[in-house]
Amino acid sequence: MDNENVYLPKLAKIINIKDEVNGARPIKTFRAQLLTETNFSHRCGQCAMVSVFGKGESMFAISSSPLVKDYLQFSIMKMGRVTSSLHSMKEDDIIGIRGPLGNSFPIEDWKGKKLIFIGGGIGLAPIWSVLQFALGQKKDYGDLILIYGARTSKDLVFKEELEELRKEMTVHLSVDVEEEGWKEFVGFVPQNVTDKKPSPKNAIAITCGPPIMIKFVIQALGDLGFKDDQIYTTVENKMKCGIGICGRCNIGMHYVCKDGPVYSWAELKELPQEY
């Protein structure tokens, strides 16, 4: 370990790119295979620094399940330098990957419990790895429920996969505003949570998405009787090193890149609100 260069990315080849969302803030899902290493293993909720050489590095949640060994998957919204450059890449292009980084969801502790996944927009990416993992080990967990929404139906990611998912677990979708042909819930994700009233009994809620959504989802869950330690979320802060050294991503004494990004609400609410 000591001789490993923690800043040296491993090269990986993009093997598949899928358009998820178009428009001003498009989202694409990338699958990449490491060129040399075959024993990359991550835990649910961990992230990786993805390099486009000449542009820089950015942190993304690994959205594939740890059970998938053939590739690593990232779903990426086009924002600036690195993400725009990734969006212009093609299959067979080479990127760099540093990781896995950060902590993970304590899924071992959740065995036997009902899991409620609550996501908004691109927030489904960090949820996806733990959701897929739980599905893969279904007998170990209670009911699995997904409550997911976006601004419009066009902004939902993993649309095809979501249809497949309905065969295996409960899926509640929503869009923010009324649109033609939409048969499911209309309103914000937190309102959908209140509407579907998941019971807190022997349950864990995992919520990722825009900070404002997370805030109201936590309120809604609290109203339903969820305790702070039954709610988990992930935190995003601007990052560079990803390993707790560059001093950029801290909230209080925590480096989100290393000590996070996964926190229970019980832990997070004790920290200064700097995210």
Added chain:
Amino acid sequence: MEKILQKKSFPKWVEKLDAYEIYSPVKKDNTWSYEIINTPGDIELDYPNAVQAPKKIINPQREVFLEFGRSDDDTLEVTEVLPEEKSVVIFGVRPCDAKALTLTDLVFSEDIKDNYYGKRRKQTAIIGLACNTPPSPNCFCTSVDGSPHSEDGFDILLTDLGDRYFVKSLTNMGNDLINLGKGLFVAPKANEKKELAKIHADAEKKLKRQVNDVEKIPPKLKEMFESAFWDEESMSCLRCGICTYLCPTCHCFDISDEVTSVAPFKGYRIRTWDNCQFPDFTMHSSGHNPRPDKASRLRQRIMHKYQYFVERYDHYQCTGCGRCISKCPVGIDIIEVLNKVRDYG
């Protein structure tokens, strides 16, 4: 190992260190800075503290991590660029700056190790000079678990006894350096040890500034996150960032790519010092900024040093060197800020 070295023998010792790259405080444009010296005569050990701490030698302001490029057949090649292997000696390091290195060590090798920092740290011997008189009017090391003759972080500590140095080696690396000057060093006599103790005791009394009851500050800060105090204290800040660039314990950095040629494609991934007093430091691409104003950034600087670091590593992340006070263009004074925090409310 304790020894005495006559000042007139000092250059002869340095001559024996010819296998090393040697840095020392050098006077440049009326200020002092740590530079590579060519002859022993260049070493000046009668100097106020240098503007920049020797952290720049261990953790340079710009450092190449990797080289990337495309070969003739268009394959992408990425190569790590590690620091050059060499043996380095830094003379004339002040106790506050040496202690600062022991603090950055905690960050750069917590459990994940930064080999760039680690390699330089390992191959560099730190030779200090105790401060018989405070080198800056804003020194307050004694308030933060330090002293003008603290040994933390040194391989060798010299104390000026007039025409001689009292030489104390603290590590094997220090012993090796002294052994290279065999014959020049003699054992200290009892009266010289007494003289040393007196100089050290007197030096502590000469410090003009202090933060009393510093241990009251971390718990106090914990209650002050939302306080309007930070707005008041940061009002005049120009967000120039000099306070953190010059701080020997500040270590935050940026990583970015520099393309030096488009065809053929070639460039470097570099680390550069960065600064929590800049708005961009924490600004997400979405425009959201968790630390959107001067108040939240001053709060971060003080809280990092006097609360978060204490919680994480059990040390203050400030060694009382006084640089941020002396160099702030608008006179924001960390000693005053800390004293106010302690007495706040």
